[in-house]
Amino acid sequence: MPNKTFFWFFLPTGLAMILFIGLPIISTGIQSFYAQHDQVVKEVKKCDPFGCTVSIVVDQEKTSKIREEKPLGKFNGFGTYVDRNHLAVEEIGNFWNETNSFGEFVDQVTNLPFYKALIFTLTYCLFVTPNVLLLGFIIALSLNAVTRRIRGPLIFGTILPMIVTPLVGSLVLFWMIDAEGIIGANLQMLMDDPYLSLKSSKTLTWITIIIYGIWHHSPFAFVVFYAALQTVPQEPVEAAIIDGASRWQRVRHIVLPHIYPVVTFVALISLMDNFRVFEPIIGFSAEGSAQSLSWLIYDNLVNEEVILFGSAAATSMMTIVGIAILLAPVLIRTWKEFRTAR
Amino acid sequence: MKKILISLLFLLFGTSVYADCNIKSGSINILANDFPALRTFVETAKGCKGSADFKVTHSSEHNKIAVPALTANPSEFSARIAANSSIVPLMNQDLIRPLDDLVKKYGKGIQDSQLITIDGKIMAVAFMANTQHLYYREDVLKELGIAVPKTYEEVVAASEKIRASGKMQYPYAAAYKAGWNLAEEFVNMYIGHGGEFFKAGTAQPSINNAKGVATLNMLKKLAGLSNPDYLTHDSEAIKVEWESGNVALMTLWASRSGTLLDDDGDAKITTATKLTGPATVAGGNIPAATLWWDGFTLAKNRSDADAEATFRALAHAAANKKMVADAADQAVWLIEGFKPGPKSIGVIEAVKMKAKPYPMLPQMGLMHGALGSEIVEFLQGKESAEQALKDVEAAYMSKAKEQGFL
Numbered sequence: 001m002p003n004k005t006f007f008w009f010f011l012p013t014g015l016a017m018i019l020f021i022g023l024p025i026i027s028t029g030i031q032s033f034y035a036q037h038d039q040v041v042k043e044v045k046k047c048d049p050f051g052c053t054v055s056i057v058v059d060q061e062k063t064s065k066i067r068e069e070k071p072l073g074k075f076n077g078f079g080t081y082v083d084r085n086h087l088a089v090e091e092i093g094n095f096w097n098e099t100n101s102f103g104e105f106v107d108q109v110t111n112l113p114f115y116k117a118l119i120f121t122l123t124y125c126l127f128v129t130p131n132v133l134l135l136g137f138i139i140a141l142s143l144n145a146v147t148r149r150i151r152g153p154l155i156f157g158t159i160l161p162m163i164v165t166p167l168v169g170s171l172v173l174f175w176m177i178d179a180e181g182i183i184g185a186n187l188q189m190l191m192d193d194p195y196l197s198l199k200s201s202k203t204l205t206w207i208t209i210i211i212y213g214i215w216h217h218s219p220f221a222f223v224v225f226y227a228a229l230q231t232v233p234q235e236p237v238e239a240a241i242i243d244g245a246s247r248w249q250r251v252r253h254i255v256l257p258h259i260y261p262v263v264t265f266v267a268l269i270s271l272m273d274n275f276r277v278f279e280p281i282i283g284f285s286a287e288g289s290a291q292s293l294s295w296l297i298y299d300n301l302v303n304e305e306v307i308l309f310g311s312a313a314a315t316s317m318m319t320i321v322g323i324a325i326l327l328a329p330v331l332i333r334t335w336k337e338f339r340t341a342r
Numbered sequence: 343m344k345k346i347l348i349s350l351l352f353l354l355f356g357t358s359v360y361a362d363c364n365i366k367s368g369s370i371n372i373l374a375n376d377f378p379a380l381r382t383f384v385e386t387a388k389g390c391k392g393s394a395d396f397k398v399t400h401s402s403e404h405n406k407i408a409v410p411a412l413t414a415n416p417s418e419f420s421a422r423i424a425a426n427s428s429i430v431p432l433m434n435q436d437l438i439r440p441l442d443d444l445v446k447k448y449g450k451g452i453q454d455s456q457l458i459t460i461d462g463k464i465m466a467v468a469f470m471a472n473t474q475h476l477y478y479r480e481d482v483l484k485e486l487g488i489a490v491p492k493t494y495e496e497v498v499a500a501s502e503k504i505r506a507s508g509k510m511q512y513p514y515a516a517a518y519k520a521g522w523n524l525a526e527e528f529v530n531m532y533i534g535h536g537g538e539f540f541k542a543g544t545a546q547p548s549i550n551n552a553k554g555v556a557t558l559n560m561l562k563k564l565a566g567l568s569n570p571d572y573l574t575h576d577s578e579a580i581k582v583e584w585e586s587g588n589v590a591l592m593t594l595w596a597s598r599s600g601t602l603l604d605d606d607g608d609a610k611i612t613t614a615t616k617l618t619g620p621a622t623v624a625g626g627n628i629p630a631a632t633l634w635w636d637g638f639t640l641a642k643n644r645s646d647a648d649a650e651a652t653f654r655a656l657a658h659a660a661a662n663k664k665m666v667a668d669a670a671d672q673a674v675w676l677i678e679g680f681k682p683g684p685k686s687i688g689v690i691e692a693v694k695m696k697a698k699p700y701p702m703l704p705q706m707g708l709m710h711g712a713l714g715s716e717i718v719e720f721l722q723g724k725e726s727a728e729q730a731l732k733d734v735e736a737a738y739m740s741k742a743k744e745q746g747f748l
Binding site for chain 2: 035036037038039041043044045046047048049050051055056057058060063064074079080085091113178179194195197200285286287288291299302305306307308310311
C-alpha cells in the first residue's frame, strides 16, 4: 500500500485514537502531578438526632476561593508518585537502613500497597501468559486434526470462556469454589480436610485467579492460532511426511516458524491484558488476598467516599510505563526483524 | 370488568388522597441506597409528586455515583438520601444546599430532632436510624444453657461453647468483607474500646495504641469463630449463612432485620431468631457500635424550583405518620408517631446505651478506606497488630496529604 493511501486509510482511526486514548492519557498524566489544596477547616457545632457535638468541617468560603484560583489543585510534582502508597521511595530507604537481613527488607517492601499489587500483577502475567499461549496452541493443533464434521461445535465450545463476560465467569467460579459449592465441597472430600477453603488462603486464592485467567484467555490464543494454522502451506508438510518427520518435528520445524509472527502478536496482547488484571479480583471478592495495579486505581476512585484522583492518575501512569517495559523486548525484536526484512 | 373499574377508582381516589402537596412544576430525581425502608420512603414521596417529573435511582453503589453526579452543573440528581458518613464528601465538596428556608416554608410536621444542623445551618433531614447489633438463635442458646451475651467477651465464650458442643462449626458471623465492611467493624470495636481516631482537633491519626491492638485482637478472635471465608462475606452473605442455620450469633445492621424475620425461609430458624442490643467490649459502658441516621439532602447545583419541588415531596414523606404506621417494622423511623416494634429493639437499645454516632469528620472516609485494606494481613496472621496499625496510619497519612488534610 502506498504511504499516501495508508495515511488516508488510517486517518479516522488515528483521530479517534488521539481523541479517546491520547488526550485522556495526557489529562491523566497532568492530573497525577497535582494534589488537593490544603483544606481549610473550622470548628463548628453539629447536631443530629443523637445529640450535638463540636466538630470540624471544611470551610467552604475560603476553600472555594482557593479552588477558583487554581482549579487543578496544588502542584505536587512527583509527590504522589513517591509517597508511601505508590513507589514509597523514602520508606524503602528507611527499611534498608533499619532491617537486619535482606529477607526482612523484602518482607517490609512487599507489605507496601504498590509493591504488593505489582507482585501479584507480575505473578499473574508470568503464569497466565505462557500457559495461555501453550494451551491455545495445543487446542488449535488438536482441533485442526479433528474431522471437519464435528469441528464447528467444538470450536464454539472452546471459545465459550471468552464469550462469557469476565465478571459473570468469575462469579460462577466463585460460587463453585465456595466451601459448599460443587468444587469446594468435592475438594474437601478429596483432600479429606473439612476446613479446606479456597477463599481463605492467600496462595489458594492466587492459584484460583491464575487458573481462571488461563481458562478465560486461552480461547483468544486458540482462535488466532487456529486461523494461522489454516495458512500453513501443505506442500512442505507433505514433503516432511515423506521424509519421515514425526508429528512433533513437523510442528517444530514447519508450523511454528510459519506462525511465529502470530505467536508474537498473541503474546503481546496477552501480556497487555494480563497486566491489567482486574475483573477476577472483584468477581472472586479477593481484595483481601490479591490486589493488582488496576484494582488499586479502582480502589482510589470508588472504594472510599473521598475520590483520590491524584493517586489513581499516578497508578495509571505507572501501569502504562509498566506495560511499556514488559512489551519493550518483544517490540524491539519486532522492530529489528522489520528492519532486516527491508 | 366491574372489579377492575372499582379498583381503578380506588387507585385514583387513593392517590388523590396522597396528592396533597400541590406541586405544580419542577423535576425531582433522587439517588438512594437500596433497602426496603428507603424504597418505602421514596414511594411515599412519589405519592405527592403532583405534576412534577419524578425519577429515582436505588443503588447499593450509591456512594460511587454521588459525588460525580452532584458535581455536574446542573447535577444529575436533585436529592441524595445520605447517611452520617456519606454526607461528609458532599459537605467537603460543597455539593449540597442549606435547607433552612425550605424547612421554614414547607417543613410542617418535621420534628426538630430530625434536623441535621451543621454550623447552625440545616443540611439534611433525617428520617430513620440504624446501627449494628447482635442477633441470636434463642433455641441454640437455650439448649446449651447460654445466657444472651451482653459483651463481646461473652460472645466469644458462647461461640466457643457452641463450637465445642459440635452443633455448629462456625457459630459467629459478621460482615468482615475486606474493604468498607471490615473497616466498619473495626470502627465499631475501636469506639467500644473508647478509642479516638485522631489527635484532638487535628487530622493526625492516633490509632496505633493499646486500644487499637485490643480491637484487632478481638476482631481476630471473632474471625476465628466465623466461617473461614469471612474476608469475602458482606451483610448479604452472612444473612444467607444465618438463614441456612449455620450461625447462632451475628452482628448485623438493624435495617436487615426485616428480611431476616419475614416469612421467607425456614420457619424454625425465623421464629428462633431474636434481636438484642449491641455488645460492649473490654468492660466499657458504651456499645461497640455506631449510630447512623439516614436522611435526605438537596443538591446545590440544581435550580431553586427543582429543589423546592423535591423538598416538598420528600418532606411529605419525612413527616408522614401513615407511612410510619404502615411500615413500622421496616426501620426505626425518627418521624413523629413511630411506635417501635420487636424489630427495632437493636437500635432502641443502642440509643439507650448511649452508643456514639459514626464520626462525621471530613477526613474520616480516608481513615475508613485505609483500615479496610491494611488490617487484612493481621487477620490472616501475616503480621502483628502493631505493624497493621502502623500500616493503617501510614496509608492514611499519604492519602490525607494528597487530599490536603495534613
